[in-house]
Amino acid sequence: MEETRKLMKAVHQNSTNPKLAWHLFKRILSSPSTSTSTHHHIPTITRILLAANMHHEIDNLTQLITSNHPNIAHHSLISILRILAQSPHHIDSAFSHFKSLRTQFPSTPLPLPLYHLLLRSSLQNNRPHFVTSLYTDMIQSGVSPQTYTFNLLLQSLCESNALDHALQLFDKMSEKGCYPNEFTAGILVRGFCRAGKTKEALEFIDNKLCFNVNRVVFNTLVSSFCKQDMNDEAEKLVERMREKGLFPDVVTFNSRISALCRAGKVFEASRIFRDMQMDGELGLPKPNVVTFNLMLKGFCQQGMMEEARSLVETMKKGGNFVNLESYNTWLLGLLRNGKLLEARSVLDEMVDNGIEPNIYSYNIVMDGLCRNHMMLDARRLMDLMVSNGVYPDTVTYTTLLHGYCSKGKVFEAKAVLNEMIRKGCHPNTYTCNTLLNSLWKQGRKVEAEEMLQKMNEKNYQLDTVTCNIVVNGLCRNGELEKASEVVSEMWTDGTDSIGKENSFAGLVNSVHNVPTSMPDVITYTTLISGLCKVGRLEEAKKKFIEMMAKNLHPDSVTYDTFVLSFCKQGKISSALRVLKDMERNGCSKTLQTYNSLIWGLGSKGQIFEIYGLMDEMRERGIRPDICTYNNMISCLCEVGKAKDATSLLHELLDKGISPNVSSFKILIKAFCKSGDFKVACELFDVALSVCGHKEALYSLMFNELLTGGKLSDAKELLEASLERSLLSKNFMYKDLIDKLCKNERLDDAHFLLQKLIDKGYDFDHSSFIPVIDGLSKRGNKQQADELARIMELALEGRDADRTCRNGNTVFRRKLHKDGGSDWQDIINRDVGSGIALKTLKRVEKGWGQGSILSLLPQKNDFLDY
Template identity: 30%
Template sequence: MFLSPAIRARLLPRSIFSHIPFSTISAVADLAECPENDVIWRIVTQFQSHSQYSGKFFINSFRHNNFFKSEVLKLSPSEIDTIVQKFSFHNSENAIGFFFFLQNELGVKHSRNSRFVVAHLLAEKKRLRGLRCHLLRVVQDEGSESATPLCELLFKSFRFWDSNNLVWDMLALAYSRSDMVHDSLVVVRRMKDLDIQPSILTYHSLLHNLRHTDIIWDVYDEIKATGSGPTEYTNSIFLDGLCRQCLIHEAIAFLCNLEGKDGEPCLAAYNTLMSGFCRLGFVDIAKSFFCKMCKNGLLPDAYSYNILIHGLCVAGSVEEALDFTNDMENHGLEPDQVTYNIIAKGFHLLGMMDGDWKVTKRMLRLGSKPDFLTDTILLCWHCQTGNVEAGLRLREAMISKGFQLNRISYRVLLSCLCKSGRIAETLALLYEMASFGVKPDIFMYSAIIHGLCKLGEVKQAVQLFNNLCTEEITSNGFLHRSILLGLCKKGLIFEARSYFDTLTNRELMQDIVLYNIMVDTYANLGNVGEAVLLYQKLLERGIEPSIVTFNSLINGFCKTGKLVDARQFLNSIKLHDLVPNVITYTTIMNAFCDVGNIEAAFKLLEEMAANAVEPNQVTYTVVMKGLCRQGKVEDAVKVFKGMFAKGLSPDQASYNALIQYLFKAREFEKAFHLHDDMIKNGVQPNHITYNIIINGLCVYGNLCDAERVFSSLQDQNFRLSKVAYTTLIKANCAKGDARKAMLLFHQMVENGFEISVRDYSAVINRLCKRYLVKNAMEFVRMMLAGGLGLDQQICAVMIHSFDKIGDFASVFQFYAVTIKCGFYLS
């Protein structure tokens, strides 16, 4: 039964409407007229039983209610509208919480009606930041060219709400900030028809987005027509737009007009004009405005100087740029890192970095201070370009001349040393700073701690972190992440978990990245149970998981063969308003291919297309491998060719996967053709490619062909891997050619590869199987000469082989060795 607004108002208690105007009640009642079923009645009844509470307690009453969670997802949008409207009558704060609980935690897609109801409730409560974020999401979900229907809905159903003007304005601002300027203009035009005045914030956003077009004149005139008129910021945006459109005369005229009407323009207007002229290459005009600004009593700031210094450097006037830097210091402004970077780039543009430093500095030397400035710029430049040795030499020269390095110099030196892995020198520089009274800041500590963690020196990093805390320097999340990641990579899982628990138990560290690091670590170790417990813990604490969290969990389930659980987690991603990415799908597809379920992999590929997730090279490589494992090499080749049609260039892994299975299928000609095609397409074969080719020829083809490929690569000075050598050695042993095997083994040793007992054991085993016991004995002697001891397996093989050929003296000799070494032979 559909109820009229009047009857519905009569049926509800009068106290409900005590704080809401009658116009508001009518508008809400008109929003959605739908029959009230038992589920709606039970949900609203439960709400009324908790209506005296607000905030988290109210939401928790739904979060932990199994009936609600199962039934609410069955409701239609109009039925959810009814519930949101009824809740808004009782307690608007709880109605807002209920709306966002459905949207963010249950993945409910609300109707436009409900979204605008909540927008008006947020506006009534003056929760402007929340309203802005809410409407940004609304317009992004609706997309471009959606302004007209949204305006119609606002006009027809919400025009009597007290907060309607604010919602209109915020809607226009949301469109503008989402780069949907046309939609924003549609909203603004409709607002003017309704006599609703857009705010200056909305006008500024529009002016900024339209600064490349002629429409800025119309928007600026509209701002002038408002009661408040243009502000200093408005004029700066407008001036920037004129300069970007190369309207030089109009920009100068506009500034003169400001002088004539409103008094002297502000500093921001001059800075904008100077920046525009420098960008166009008119540095002299920018300098004239700088002088005019100073004459009129406006003091330039660091930004003003940096604009001109940058313009002069780009124009090739580095010396004049240095003069402005000196003038900057004379007026009490310290050059900042931006200043140094600008001049350093100027040096680089003129090629001064490659010449003689002494000539460069002699040309630029204008006194003691500029000489220090020049040295500092050169030091920063060398460090930024990775030439740490030159930076350190210049530091020594500066210290010998009595110059004191500033904080910027130390920061770039420390950062450069850390990137080079020279931690000992980094720490020495840290102590040097302390001796000169320069206190390290959080950026310096962050660089060093991150560098230590990357090198595996986690204990030293923790010690330095403790020093940081002692010095009462506020740490940041980056430091905690670096230390935790370092502990995990080092394999110190117990220490990592202790550190993680210490951080997260403070209730101040609600960092999803920390949880992701631990979840990923447990997943990679196969401890999925602990990873899931951490996932549940972060949900309990109200931390939103990211797609990285789900990818790690899915990877853990796939590694442990729990594909059903992996698929369930894939489905639950959407409940958290997240979208599975290419890594998510590729991980599960790889797991299905590993178990031979290629059909499931193709279904996931179709799901990717339906969700507009583009497969990458890895995805197609996974599919190719799955097809090849089932012997469907021709289908794999079709997938490979399809990559080009999709605009993707196969990488080394894609080519290698197909070449490997072509060898298994004994399609040697196609394999080599693919290798040649790989080079033609600019993909350089790597050592894995040639390992596959050499192994494929040894196992499925001809050993002579494998040796020809090997020799050809040696002639080209290609760095072959140890695997290539051991593959050929084993093949020659199996063939019975001990001489070639010995020759290759010596080459492998000479090329600096690390040789283990296992390498010797593999050769000795194969030679003994061919009854080449004497040749095997040569390898035993070589092994002993290299400082490696015999193991139990080698002794057993040699005893068995000598026993077969009747050399009992050697049998007893090896028995003696086994007894001496404490080996047990059955």
């Protein structure tokens, strides 16, 4: 006895050295003087071994006890089993020991609390199949269940969505002498509500229960009705609670507010919130911190930032803006609505108020910075986190990686992944999918293949999203056969495809990944879209049939793919047949559907039908976008109704939809084609005020004026373009110089050529020839020789500066494709659609008398400076 006591003392002292503690305890078990009280020490050594993950030694412990000490074996093994069941994430080991115990002592029943512990642990660790085995063993051992036992079993069935079996078990409770209680009702009601069967849950408590349920059950029902947008039923239930004397508490109201905000019905939620604040005489509960946070989140999600700010001020005055959750909610709202500076001040305010930001706080800010492509600031934030003792996690690194990928900076994204792994932070499937998608987008096929291989080697759980990225990448690269092969192999066993050479599915489908990488609607839609884009409609139809045969129901995107393809081929009747099938299968027309049809009908000149589609869009509440209007404008211009198209432009501006460069290009071309150059110039003026001084607008207007024989106007516009550094190869300036020379306007041609030289543009030097010839014929030999020498130097390709006799400097400059500075564009865009509307009205009334000269930048223009 004394030796055992000393050894146990040594075991306790060496608890941090589990190997030595195990060695000492084995001496206790092998000692002939070991008493029956040794089983009291079994829990101690079990906890030491379990903390060190020494599962093999725990198995040895059970074997030693069974073979050397049969008199204490049963009690000792139960002690070991209880500790394993109580330890998180060790339910598999516990169940293995349970089976071993039942094999050794089949006729000795286990205590009911131990069954309960095992049942509860199985539920917590998502092992519903253990529950069935435990209950069967319990009945066979003659252990009588209690109501608590049935509650655990019902919880297991509800979490497995086996509601019919749960009701059957509920009916059998009375046969075992057990009667349901309020917890039983709560479990079943929660199970029905999670499955979206709230009405069935209400019927259950009305028809199956012989006792009054508590407020918790009613709150669960109220919340579920609100989530399903059944607010009338929720209101009736609240009244019913009052009738039963169960006055709704703050949890009831929070459930309603939460559900309404999630459904986007923030105004309805705010009315309830206001009543809670104001109508104390009605017996309504006062809002708590949770209520305020729910409303704040709701306002932010709907972009109602003024209401959110007002609420934050109210919370601060009432002392309800004091916890980390409130700050995080406000931070998230600000950043998701683009208020970066405010978010930064909130982060500083948190620190000043003694509330330390946690990893979630920093991840919110990181997400906001990356969404706004502020990658340098995101990197600095990561340094700040570490300096404050908060270390980046998988979400932090993945957010940063996604930010780089969204900017097309794959090299930096790969560096983030490597850093992440080096710092011991394991990437998840989403991390890898993000980088993989970016590699495919940039056509870096070899790197994408290598990454897939690495993901497979590291046993990352590749999923359907991974497969869809691969299919999309192959379609983008024109490898449709391989994409089709991947889809086919996704249905088969992954082990059969691993050995195939160059098999992408082999990389995606490893044995452990097969169940999670089955094709879905997106997979097939991606492949169908790829086939349609290259005109392989018959193959796309076959894939559509295969998709239906696999019980995958197409969505609106799938149908839209076919509608667009048929419209592009001019097969409008086929597109309309697709529409009928689409509506028959319960898929609603989308904006893309209407845009495709408008484009298709417009190519056939069916304007009346297009207006019918526009009316239908309004009836269905589908708001046209710029693509819709551009299609309409193009269609009207094609059939010679350019003035009607201009009224659409007015409608666009009136609705606050900004026309783009394409909108104006279509109209300008149409009016120039019909010879209405005054109208075209006025529209050009509107275009500049809305879109900014874009090279595409200047080059189009210049070319149209030149083609229409408006040489003076074209010359003035070219000068304006040169002043704004907008000249590009899209300008037909060579033709202008040639025409000026032919029209005996040699001085104008020479002036333009000299301006091109002075501005340092690298232009087509064949433009010199007609001017040189003209000067020679006129007797201006010196000027002609000078131009010839400049042309000769340029043709030799010398990049160094050259000085001619008149002191002009010639140097090479790449033509600005976009034209102008971003700042100039912003300044001009800030003129806004208000001025554009006024100008357009002037166009509609008298088409105005604007001059191209007004486009030239003034020398003292402060904004340009």
